[in-house]
Amino acid sequence: MPTPAALAATAALLGDPARAAMLQAMFGGEALTAGELARVAGIGAPAASAHLARLVDGGLVAVHRQGRHRYHRLASEEVAAALEMLGDLTLSVAAPRRGWPHGEGFRAARLCWDHVAGRLGVALHQGLVGRGWLTPAAGGWATTAAGDAGLAALGVDVTAARTARRFACDCMDWSERRVHLAGGLGREIAACCLRRHWLSRVPPAREGDPLGRRRLALTPEGARQLDAALGVRVPA
Amino acid sequence: MPTPAALAATAALLGDPARAAMLQAMFGGEALTAGELARVAGIGAPAASAHLARLVDGGLVAVHRQGRHRYHRLASEEVAAALEMLGDLTLSVAAPRRGWPHGEGFRAARLCWDHVAGRLGVALHQGLVGRGWLTPAAGGWATTAAGDAGLAALGVDVTAARTARRFACDCMDWSERRVHLAGGLGREIAACCLRRHWLSRVPPAREGDPLGRRRLALTPEGARQLDAALGVRVPA
DNA sequence: GCCGCGCTTCGGTGGCGGGCGAAGCGGCAG
DNA sequence: CTGCCGCTTCGCCCGCCACCGAAGCGCGGC
Structure with a gap:
């Protein structure tokens, strides 16, 4: 550079x-x-x-x-x-555009700070809300009883997430133009997925890759687990 | 634009x-x-x-x-x-570069003003000089007797070329970093090749194509004729 | 040789824009 | 409520740069 x-x-x-x-x-x-x-x-x-x-x-x-x-x-x-x-x-x-012809690889899954972004991040957010695990609260989102149980079953450390400055809030997604989940909960979910090898880091495509070491890929096991737990399916 | x-x-x-x-x-x-x-x-x-x-x-x-x-x-x-x-x-x-990773389509053949540029333009120049049809002269090139005969046999109007301000001179090639033939003779050779359908115009790749309507393609017949007359072969 | 033309250099003017310090606004915490 | 902190706005100064008119240089033509 x-x-x-x-x-x-x-x-x-x-x-x-x-x-x-x-x-x-x-x-x-x-x-x-x-x-x-x-x-x-x-x-x-x-x-x-x-x-x-x-x-x-x-x-x-x-x-x-x-x-x-x-x-x-x-x-x-x-x-x-x-x-x-x-x-x-x-x-x-x-004249802001409608499509996103470039950078397909960017948009499937990536880290945004410490949480998951891209289509997977948006799908996770939708899945958590759609299943009734999250409910709107002041300044972001709060977990429901079903959410606490479900997240614990997945292996997400919700207690650790509560120590963060913000527990769960929206983050505008760069490529999808829709929000995904950020805050302590977003961080813990990403950490859990990486720890259990549901997500793997993808090395930079080349020297000077705009995304650096931020690229992610969903493993087959991760796709199965997230689909079963949350109905999350990442569009091809 | x-x-x-x-x-x-x-x-x-x-x-x-x-x-x-x-x-x-x-x-x-x-x-x-x-x-x-x-x-x-x-x-x-x-x-x-x-x-x-x-x-x-x-x-x-x-x-x-x-x-x-x-x-x-x-x-x-x-x-x-x-x-x-x-x-x-x-x-x-x-730090000026060594390779030309981009824009392959640009470099095979194109019009530069009214004459042929790209790899084909460079090859034509080399062929004309290599066959002894052109010889260095003040301010550019002059035809030899063999050149006049050979060009006429190809259908190039050398007389018309002499009416131009410059008969034959070098033009630095944008992509190849080597000279190709310009001047009246360059114009007439390009006109001849287009007239005889040895070269065809290629429509712009898309709206706003950097080369506009300047793209050219060598037809199979053109490749045969130029190879036979001048030993011109355009590298793939 | 001289003239004409294209282009560059020189000198001077004006305006836009970047920089800072000081003051004002808004959110958060004690 | 009050203080702190991040950020913005205001006012001001300075320097850079774009522009023009006039003069100089170089090439080509008569």
């Missing part, structure tokens, strides 16, 4: 309207002269020259002299790819 | 060292308090608050109030993806 300063320096190059317009004009792979780019950006020749010098210096743009013209083009495919990604991001921010 | 101003506004949010440090800290998906983020960025609480307000306003960060703490996290997977892409770009700019 690059240093924040280095990343910011690169991003700052894209963060000016005039430079962004120039880069978008070069996005197709064409080489354009400084004058053309100045007109595209709506600025004078001196300003365009300064901008292009910074882009070249930053390694985003390559320049090729030909007679009295200077042709500029994007320096690499990475620049085009980053530009495209930023464009997607800009559009998605302007 | 978003407007340059909108793209720049998003990029500018990433283009500040303090904000970049905060976003990198949130990259793992954890929710962090404003105070923690201020410490990470090495700035005071007021400055951090202002930065976070802009990030939230820009839709890059989501905030969740919990008691007197405010937990911040990346608003969507797109933000994480864009951050990762920018990081890659920053590293590749700092």
Whole structure:
């Protein structure tokens, strides 16, 4: 992972309207002269020259002299790819999207702090509430008598959960846009599932994996147990 | 494609060292308090608050109030993806890379202005020079007698090529990092190949395809003809 | 040789944005 | 209720950067 300063320096190059317009004009792979780019950006020749010098210096743009013209083009495919990604991001921010086309692996099961998130986390939350094991309480949730018995039978240390600052509360799920269970109870449920090997940790997909060591997988035994106890089935 | 101003506004949010440090800290998906983020960025609480307000306003960060703490996290997977892409770009700019892992489709054959680029463009250039059809001349290349005859046999209008401002010159290839043939001759060769259906245009892969309508594909007949005439074989 | 054109450099101006200290607001605990 | 703590808002200063006009440089054309 690059240093924040280095990343910011690169991003700052894209963060000016005039430079962004120039880069978008070069996005197709064409080489354009400084004058053309100045007109595209709506600025004078001196300003365009300064901008292009910074882009070249930053390694985003390559320049090729030909007679009295200077042709500029994007320096690499990475620049085009980053530009495209930023464009997607800009559009998605302007008009929030409906689907989640990326990152399937993220969404099945993962740790969020110390509790289970992803589709499994949401399903657990629904199962606990749907079975009447949890009931709404001030600031979150409380266990019912059936819940205390059922959780104990699964091997969850409810007593330990009560020592936490918050016993059971909602946590907005990053990928599912629905809440899952957090707080001491969320922590103890995750610990119980890991201890009994119903959940296993999955190593990072690669160096710099956005989720780090947070990926989880439900084991066959875990799927059976959670289905039997709570009717929890994680959608494929 | 978003407007340059909108793209720049998003990029500018990433283009500040303090904000970049905060976003990198949130990259793992954890929710962090404003105070923690201020410490990470090495700035005071007021400055951090202002930065976070802009990030939230820009839709890059989501905030969740919990008691007197405010937990911040990346608003969507797109933000994480864009951050990762920018990081890659920053590293590749700092230390130019050796491989080209992305965008295979870009590199086989495409139009660069009006001539052929990509591996096919480079191979054509090598073939023309290797067969002795082109010889170095002031400012580019000139045809030999064998070249004039061979090109005419292929159906290339060399006379029309001579009317261009430049007859034959090198053009640095974006993806291959080697030169291919440009100028009037490059244009005529591309026109000839398209006219005889040795090359076909490939429609954009999707809306907003970086290469637009510039993608090309070598037809089986084209592969045979170019191999026979010039020994041109495009590596798979 | 001279002129013309594209581009860059220089000097100066203006405005946006980041930084901090001090004060204000809100939640939590004793 | 009162004090503490996290966070925000306000007011202010400073520095960076974008922009333009004018002048300088380099290449190509007449």
